Amino acid sequence: MTDQGIQSYLEEMEGNIYDFRDEEKDSYRVDEGLTEEIVCRISEEKHDPDWMREFRLKSLEIFRKIPVPAWGPSIDGLDIDNIVTYVRPGTDMKASWEDVPEEIRTTFDKLGIPKAEHEYLAGVGAQYDSELVYHNVKDFVAKQGVVYTDMESALTGEYADMVHEHFMKLVPPTDHKFAALHGAVWSGGSFVYVPKGVKVDIPLQSYFRLNAKGAGQFEHTLIIVDEGADLHFIEGCSAPKWNVANLHAGCVELFVRKGARLRYSTIENWSKNMYNLNTKRALVEEGARMEWVSGSFGSHVSYLYPTTILRGAHSDCEYTGITFAGKGQNLDTGCRMVHLGESSSSLVTTKSLSKDGGINTFRSAVEVRNSAKNARSSVDCSSLMLDSISRSDTIPEMDIRTKDCDIGHEAKIGRISDETVFYLMSRGIPEEEARAMIVAGFADPVSKELPLEYAAEMNNLIRLEMEGSIG
Amino acid sequence: MNTNELTINRLPSLTWFRLGVNDAKADISGLSERKAAPEITAPEGVIIRSMDAKEAPVCRIPEEAYVAGKSAILTDTDFPSGLGAQFVQYMGGGSIRCVEIPAGFKSDTPVVITIRHADGSDAKERLLFLVKEGADAKVILCSRGGAEAGSAQQEFVMTQVILEKDAKLDFSRVNLLAEDTVLLDDIGVCEAENARFTYRKADLGASKSYGGLSVWAAGENAQTEIETAYLKTGCQLLDMNYHIIHSGAKSVSRIRLKGVLAGEASKTFRGTIDFRKGCTGSDGDEREEVCLLDDAVVNKTVPVILCEEEDVDGRHGASIGRINEDELFYCESRGIDEAAARHLLVRGRLLSVTRKIPDEDLKTEISDRIRDELSGPGR
Numbered sequence: 022m023t024d025q026g027i028q029s030y031l032e033e034m035e036g037n038i039y040d041f042r043d044e045e046k047d048s049y050r051v052d053e054g055l056t057e058e059i060v061c062r063i064s065e066e067k068h069d070p071d072w073m074r075e076f077r078l079k080s081l082e083i084f085r086k087i088p089v090p091a092w093g094p095s096i097d098g099l100d101i102d103n104i105v106t107y108v109r110p111g112t113d114m115k116a117s118w119e120d121v122p123e124e125i126r127t128t129f130d131k132l133g134i135p136k137a138e139h140e141y142l143a144g145v146g147a148q149y150d151s152e153l154v155y156h157n158v159k160d161f162v163a164k165q166g167v168v169y170t171d172m173e174s175a176l177t178g179e180y181a182d183m184v185h186e187h188f189m190k191l192v193p194p195t196d197h198k199f200a201a202l203h204g205a206v207w208s209g210g211s212f213v214y215v216p217k218g219v220k221v222d223i224p225l226q227s228y229f230r231l232n233a234k235g236a237g238q239f240e241h242t243l244i245i246v247d248e249g250a251d252l253h254f255i256e257g258c259s260a261p262k263w264n265v266a267n268l269h270a271g272c273v274e275l276f277v278r279k280g281a282r283l284r285y286s287t288i289e290n291w292s293k294n295m296y297n298l299n300t301k302r303a304l305v306e307e308g309a310r311m312e313w314v315s316g317s318f319g320s321h322v323s324y325l326y327p328t329t330i331l332r333g334a335h336s337d338c339e340y341t342g343i344t345f346a347g348k349g350q351n352l353d354t355g356c357r358m359v360h361l362g363e364s365s366s367s368l369v370t371t372k373s374l375s376k377d378g379g380i381n382t383f384r385s386a387v388e389v390r391n392s393a394k395n396a397r398s399s400v401d402c403s404s405l406m407l408d409s410i411s412r413s414d415t416i417p418e419m420d421i422r423t424k425d426c427d428i429g430h431e432a433k434i435g436r437i438s439d440e441t442v443f444y445l446m447s448r449g450i451p452e453e454e455a456r457a458m459i460v461a462g463f464a465d466p467v468s469k470e471l472p473l474e475y476a477a478e479m480n481n482l483i484r485l486e487m488e489g490s491i492g
Numbered sequence: 493m494n495t496n497e498l499t500i501n502r503l504p505s506l507t508w509f510r511l512g513v514n515d516a517k518a519d520i521s522g523l524s525e526r527k528a529a530p531e532i533t534a535p536e537g538v539i540i541r542s543m544d545a546k547e548a549p550v551c552r553i554p555e556e557a558y559v560a561g562k563s564a565i566l567t568d569t570d571f572p573s574g575l576g577a578q579f580v581q582y583m584g585g586g587s588i589r590c591v592e593i594p595a596g597f598k599s600d601t602p603v604v605i606t607i608r609h610a611d612g613s614d615a616k617e618r619l620l621f622l623v624k625e626g627a628d629a630k631v632i633l634c635s636r637g638g639a640e641a642g643s644a645q646q647e648f649v650m651t652q653v654i655l656e657k658d659a660k661l662d663f664s665r666v667n668l669l670a671e672d673t674v675l676l677d678d679i680g681v682c683e684a685e686n687a688r689f690t691y692r693k694a695d696l697g698a699s700k701s702y703g704g705l706s707v708w709a710a711g712e713n714a715q716t717e718i719e720t721a722y723l724k725t726g727c728q729l730l731d732m733n734y735h736i737i738h739s740g741a742k743s744v745s746r747i748r749l750k751g752v753l754a755g756e757a758s759k760t761f762r763g764t765i766d767f768r769k770g771c772t773g774s775d776g777d778e779r780e781e782v783c784l785l786d787d788a789v790v791n792k793t794v795p796v797i798l799c800e801e802e803d804v805d806g807r808h809g810a811s812i813g814r815i816n817e818d819e820l821f822y823c824e825s826r827g828i829d830e831a832a833a834r835h836l837l838v839r840g841r842l843l844s845v846t847r848k849i850p851d852e853d854l855k856t857e858i859s860d861r862i863r864d865e866l867s868g869p870g871r
Contacts, residue, residue, distance in 0.1 A: 092506035092514070386511055391787065409769065409802035416507050421791040421812050424784035428812040430795065434767075436802045 049109040053235070054102040057081060060205050063107045067173055067208060072185065080194040080204025087198040094322045094351040094380070099266050099296045106206040108150040108233040116157050125149050134228050137474065142255075144169045146227040148240055151208040162221060168214040169225055172241050175212035184212060187243055191274040191302040191330075199270045199298040199324075203239050207272065210240035213254065215281075220251040224286075224472065229258040229271070231291075237268035244274070246281040246309075253284040255472060258291055259319070266321075267295045275303035277311050279333065284312040288475050291319035293349055298324045307333030307362065314470045315342040316479060317354050326384060328357040331365035331393070342371045343467040343479070346379030346411070355384035355417075360393035360426075369400040372467050374460065374483075375411035383415040389426050396426040404434040405463055457484050496521035498582060500575040500676070501704055501733035504764050505798055513760055513794050516731045518676055518702055520582065523646055528613040530589070535601040538629070539592040543620065545585050549654060551682040553708050553737055554768075571652050572680035574704025574733045579678055583650040588618040591631075593659075595624035602630035602664070602850050607647060609638035609673065615647040623659040623687075630850050634666040635697070638673035645672070647698075651679040655687035657711065662690045664849045668861060669697035671726070678704040685711035685740070694846045694858050695722040695730060696865065703732045709743035709771075716745040721845035724757035725865050733762045738771040738804070747778040750841045754866070758790035765806055767799040774801070778808040783815055783838055835866055 049066065051059045060081050064074040089096060110125060118126055118135050129135060129147050138145040144158030146169070153171040162169070168180060175184050194204035211227045231238045246252050258269070269291060277283045283303070291297055297320040303311045313327050329338040338358060346352045358367040373381040387398045404413040415432050437459050445455035460483050461468075468476040502515040534540060550570040569580045591603060607615050615635075623629060638645035647669065655661055669675055675698040681689050695701055707716050716736055724730050736745040747763055765776035782791050795808040815837055823833035839862055846858045 092508060384507060386508065404797075404799070406799065406802040406804075409772075409800075411802070412800045414505060414796070414798045415808075416505055416796050417794070418507060418511050418513055419791070419793045419810060419812060420511060421782075421784065421793075422789070424787050424789065424814055426784075426813045428810070430793075430808070430810040432795070432797060432808050434797050434799050434806040435804065 050105055050233070051107045053105050055081070055084070055106060055202070055205070059106060063206055063208065066107065066109065068177070070177065070181070073176065076189070077205050080201050083194045084198060084201035084205055087201055089198060090324070093324055093353045094382070096296055096322055099268060101202070103235060103265070104268050105233065105236040106239065107208055108236050109152050110149045110154055116155070118155060121155050125154055128230060128232070129155070129228070137226065142226050143221055143223045144225040146171065146211045148209045148227065148229045148238070150231060150233050150236060151238065153209050158225070165219045165221070166216040167219060167221055168212065170212050172210045172212050172243065180212065180214065183214065183245070184243065187245065187274060187276060188241070189272070189274070191304055192272050192300050196300065200272065200300050203241070203270050203272045203300070206237070207239045207241045209238070210242045210271070213244040213252070215246045215250040215252045217247040218249045221253070224253040224255050226255040226257065229256070231267060231269065235265045235267065237270060240271045242271070242273040244283065245276045246278060246283045248278045249280045250278070251282045253286070256285070256287045258289055265294065267292070268298065269295055270298045271300070273301040275311070277303060277305045277309040279306045280308045282310045282312070284314065286314040286472060286475070288316045288471070289319055293319065293321050295320045296322050301327040303327070303329045303338070305329060305331050305333060305336040305338060308335045309333060310336070311338040313338070313340040313342070313356065315340070315354070316467070316471065316475065317342070317344040317352055320352065321350060323352040323354055325354045326357055328359065329367065330359045330361065331367065332361045334363040334365070336362050336365045338367045340367070340369045340371070341467050341470045343464055344371070344373040344381055345483070346373070346375050346381045348377035348379060351380040353382040353384060357386045358388065358398060360389040360396040360398065362393060364395045365393055366397040367399070369402070370466055371402040372464055373402070373404045373413060374407060374464070375404070375413045376407040378410045380412040381414070383417070385417040386420065387418070387428060388420045389423060389428065391422045394423055394425045396423070398428045400430045402432045403463070405460065406434065406436050407460070498578045500579050500702055501731055501762065502576050503733070503762050503794065503796070504735055504766060505796060507794070513762060513792055516702060516760065518674070518700070520646070520648070523616065524612060524614040526611065526613040528607055528609050528615045530617060531606045531608065532603070534591070534603040535599040537594055537597050537599070538603055539594065541590050541592070543588045543590040545588055545618065548588060548620065549652070551654065551708060554739075572682065572706035572708045572737070573678055574680070574706040574735055575676060575678040575702065576704065579676060579704070580650070583616070583618055583648065586618070588620050590620045590622065592622045593624060593627040593629040595626055597624070597627040597629060599629060600850065602632045604632045604851070605634070607635045607649070609636070609645045609647065609669070612645065614645055615649065617649045619649065619651045621651070621653045621661065623653065623655045623661050625656040626658045628660040630662040632664045632666065632849065632851055632854065634668065634854065635675065636668040638670040646674045648676045649678065653679065653681040653689065655681065655683045655689055657684045658686045659684070660688040662850070665691070665693040666849065666854060666858065667693070667695045667697045667701060668857070671699055673698045675701045677702065681707040683707065683709050683711055683714035683716065683740070686713045687711055688715040690717045692719040692845055692848055693721070694849070695720060696858070696861055699727070700729045701731070703730070705734045706737070707735070707745070708737045709740050709745060711740045712742055714740045714743040718745070718747045719845045719848070720749045721842040722749070722751045722759070723842055723862055723865055724759055725754040725868065726757065727755065728757045730757070730759040732760065735764045735766060736776060737766045737768060738774040738776060739768040741771060742773040743771055744774065745776045748845070749780040750845055751780070751782045752785060752838050752842060753782065753789040753791055754785040756788040760792040760794075762794045762796070763808070764796040764798060765808065767797070767801045767804045767806060769800050771801050772803040775805045776807070780810045781841065782810070782812045783841060784813060785838070838866060839863065
């Protein structure tokens, strides 16, 4: 990047390219807080079928009974009584960008979504606050029988039974407090069904934008990749920064049928006032493969641990993640692998960087049940401390209940080696650049798994974060 | 608090409760009035005396700046403890057996303390080792016997160690208790500048064995080396919580566990390396190798690193599963039949730790016990 290019990027980043706000012109919003009345009103607004309305109310009951987690970062700054759980933007869902109201369209233009759709995506869903404002799938993909639609349409349309059968079955509201909250007030999100044997060559993407101050976003993503099918799904998210807490408690449920493959990539760049309490889970059947690629850069507080249930024999999962915690951030991320099927395998590679007082925690669990004969699992996590006012913890757990398995775990934590910096400097590279190169190299195993555009963005982000890191 | 149950071995930084590793519960009801008195032999120069618990030394670890999700394990005891505050409180009061190693003392002859359970006796013992500046000593603490009167025996031992500047202590802890015995065994250590603490443990006996270890590497260049070998068969339970707190600059710690689980045995190991602000140049490394011999065993491993200092090097690793097929093949290719080869590899893994115990008779006894356990009915 040229100096001028870097400067321009820096200027953008100083305000944060994601940190621009639109005037709040929503057409409807519920009151702050969480009551039975609010839940009923959301249900009414969304024209829920009866079962969903009951499901929401039951979830609310569960939410009230489950305590706040006692093991992770503090979420004392989050008061659900101050959160608006449903904000409908001033438009319904459109299938053409031209039909989306100009202000909202400008937001997504700035985020590069229409351009990305044109250049390298098979379909796009764009959510603004609580509702999808745009959804489109390219013709050649639709002709293959691929369904990519918003959850509300799926709930009452042709796929209503399929949604009913799968909705919050992998992540029941009893799972934890914020799963219950999600069950009560969820809104928006996408439904994807890839028929048997269909291979979608280019990715689908959903982008979530939360504009409203003090609001929550609770989108639900349900993906079913049928036998022998193949899909890459990308999820992106951002929000402007407000001086009050915002909440994201989405839910992702992924069903990967026999012999299928699903890659689920996430670039999370929520603003630094966001409490990101998201839940993701995949069920992987015989001979199927699940791939998670996860980049966590934003949020004030994150609790994020994608879970994979390897139910089928020879099922397989690979998790690759990077977390970058800067000033004011406490990011608790990781994953959980549950081995049930014979000869199932999992591979976890994570990287985390802490800087400017940021706190990183890698938390994981590998559970190998007695049925998972010949299971294999390998976890490798590395943490880099970029200064001594930051913090980095790793808290992995392994629960092994069969003798016929091979389980390995490796973790290391440290700082940029002076010797390596010295070596690069002795080759004529300035110290600051040398450090940035080392950090980029540290992140490389993850960035190479990201789609090219996101990898470039991540590398730029690292370069910018390293600016002025000396002295 | 249930007075018959203690919550112990609390993980310094909590994780998901449903995993069941954040702490353990130990039943302490029915402690007999009949107490086994430890047998002690010591080389000349070592001072052994009683001390009132009220005079017990205080080494309170400073609080960390960041406490989210943490228990109060480190800040509510006056001395490092792995089993934790409830155990310390339970053991409080009465007298402490104090073993003082004078400044400059040096001997290869170990202080040997044996707690022998006979005639249904239990044990509740507090030990304090004061290792003065520049001293270099060895200690063997061995628990044996029990369950001879047909009822379950209990042994609760709380050990505290203070290592002054340049002091060295080589501590061997051996559990040869009989079946149906419950052992709660805690050790807390404070290390001053250049102090060196070497700890090895052979954990073979007891139906339930709870082990807590907490080392505060407070001084610059403090060195800690921990090795544990365990063999659990039948329905034995082993629950451990090891915690090394680095606050001295250039302090070094090594934790090595080699374990074998058979039958329906279950084991939980929590191992935490905790780098505190100011421990610049420190290095911590933790490894556990677990060999699983049967299909009904339960192994839980939680290797944790907590870090609030940039200039450190921390690593942890774990390897869990069956016997290495390549090693097995190597043995078989040398003419050893499969069963013998398995036995050899498993036993060798444990003996690599226990062979360092400075007592030939005890080493032989441990080796025989391992052999018997591996071929016994628990298998």
